[in-house]
Amino acid sequence: MSRIVTYSPSHTLVPTYECFNRCSYCNFRRDLGTDGWLSLDKAKEILTALQGSEITEILILSGEVHPLAANRESWFRHIYNLAALALNMGFYPHTNAGILTFAEMEKLKNVNLSMGIMLEQMTVTLLDTVHRHAPSKVPSLRLEQLQWAGELGIPFTTGLLLGIGETECDRLVTLETIATIHQRWGHIQEVILQPYNPGKREQWQNNPFDLQKLPDLVRQAREILPPDIVIQIPPNLVPDPLFLLDCLAAGARDLGGIGLIDEVNPDYLHLHPDKLKEFLAIYGWELKARLPVYQ
Numbered sequence: 663m664s665r666i667v668t669y670s671p672s673h674t675l676v677p678t679y680e681c682f683n684r685c686s687y688c689n690f691r692r693d694l695g696t697d698g699w700l701s702l703d704k705a706k707e708i709l710t711a712l713q714g715s716e717i718t719e720i721l722i723l724s725g726e727v728h729p730l731a732a733n734r735e736s737w738f739r740h741i742y743n744l745a746a747l748a749l750n751m752g753f754y755p756h757t758n759a760g761i762l763t764f765a766e767m768e769k770l771k772n773v774n775l776s777m778g779i780m781l782e783q784m785t786v787t788l789l790d791t792v793h794r795h796a797p798s799k800v801p802s803l804r805l806e807q808l809q810w811a812g813e814l815g816i817p818f819t820t821g822l823l824l825g826i827g828e829t830e831c832d833r834l835v836t837l838e839t840i841a842t843i844h845q846r847w848g849h850i851q852e853v854i855l856q857p858y859n860p861g862k863r864e865q866w867q868n869n870p871f872d873l874q875k876l877p878d879l880v881r882q883a884r885e886i887l888p889p890d891i892v893i894q895i896p897p898n899l900v901p902d903p904l905f906l907l908d909c910l911a912a913g914a915r916d917l918g919g920i921g922l923i924d925e926v927n928p929d930y931l932h933l934h935p936d937k938l939k940e941f942l943a944i945y946g947w948e949l950k951a952r953l954p955v956y957q
């Protein structure tokens with residue numbers, strides 16, 4: 663019998679690429695005033711074209727507006743409207759718009775199946791390096807997001823960004839933090855182990871995370887995290903399929919959202935799920951589509 667690994671057939675909608683943070687590794691953000699908003703009409707056009715396809719999840723991934731900026735309220739309303747539109751058109755929205763207020767999160771819960779925010783790392787010294795110009799990456803703020811999602815009972819995705827200047831010990835601390843949060847509320851569905859990969863647009867241009875280290879980290883994560891949390895590896899960021907197999911052997915069981923473009927890493931294309939399925943089958947793994955909420 664083959665073992666099962668899942669993925670979510672997904673399409674990403676980007677309300678805006680404009681972001682007041684400047685994470686050094688980001689290939690997604692645009693400066694304020696250089697990108698508009700995705701209109702509801704355009705979104706409707708995109709979603710209409712996706713109806714009847716295999717896509718079930720709409721990932722709403724956004725650049726962020728400062729919490730005190732004059733246009734914060736209209737930015738939030740726009741994200742809400744996009745999620746509501748996707749839901750009304752029969753899709754399952756999953757929003758990651760960075761740091762939200764408790765009230766914003768509570769409202770977005772009504773139009774999302776699940777939501778998420780990456781913890782990145784709990785390491786405060788990164789605020790002197792890659793997160794120097796990114797107030798949204800203060801670890802205590804991100805941790806609070808996980809706690810609020812727990813209080814609100816929102817099925818939640820989080821994860822670690824690997825290779826941004828953290829130590830091996832830092833990674834374990836971040837995993838232990840997620841485990842502790844989950845023990846209290848039980849709402850963390852999946853933890854993404856996301857290797858940093860340099861892209862064409864970013865300032866940083868650092869070396870990619872050493873993939874040799876990934877299977878061992880998956881193994882450690884499997885020991886630290888409660889058994890009902892699924893470990894997710896984005897397959898396009900692990901270009902050597904043999905490493906992907908090693909990650910599965912170490913306990914990873916999900917490949918995340920797979921669509922045409924990975925908006926966060928546009929330089930790294932996804933293999934078509936049919937091709938991935940064929941490849942994995944050779945090694946005794948059955949690739950199965952799932953919804954944004956695990957059964």
Ligand SMILES: O=c1nc2n(C[C@H](O)[C@H](O)[C@H](O)CO)c3cc(O)ccc3cc-2c(=O)[nH]1
Binds near residue numbers: 672777820852917954
């Ligand atoms: O295809 C992607 N999906 C991303 N997802 C979606 C994820 O792979 C799953 O599709 C959803 O969590 C649904 O289970 C994220 C979700 C989050 O909550 C936080 C960060 C990410 C990051 C990515 C990403 O970089 N690429």
Ligand SMILES: C[C@H]1O[C@@H](n2cnc3c(N)ncnc32)[C@H](O)[C@@H]1O
Binds near residue numbers: 779858860
């Ligand atoms: C949406 C998530 O995408 C991740 N992210 C941002 N930039 C990169 C990159 N160059 N490589 C890999 N992941 C990245 C961060 O973890 C963010 O929280």
Ligand code: SF4
Binds near residue numbers: 681682688760
């Ligand atoms: S990673 Fe997110 S918060 Fe950081 S600059 Fe990019 S869009 Fe903004």
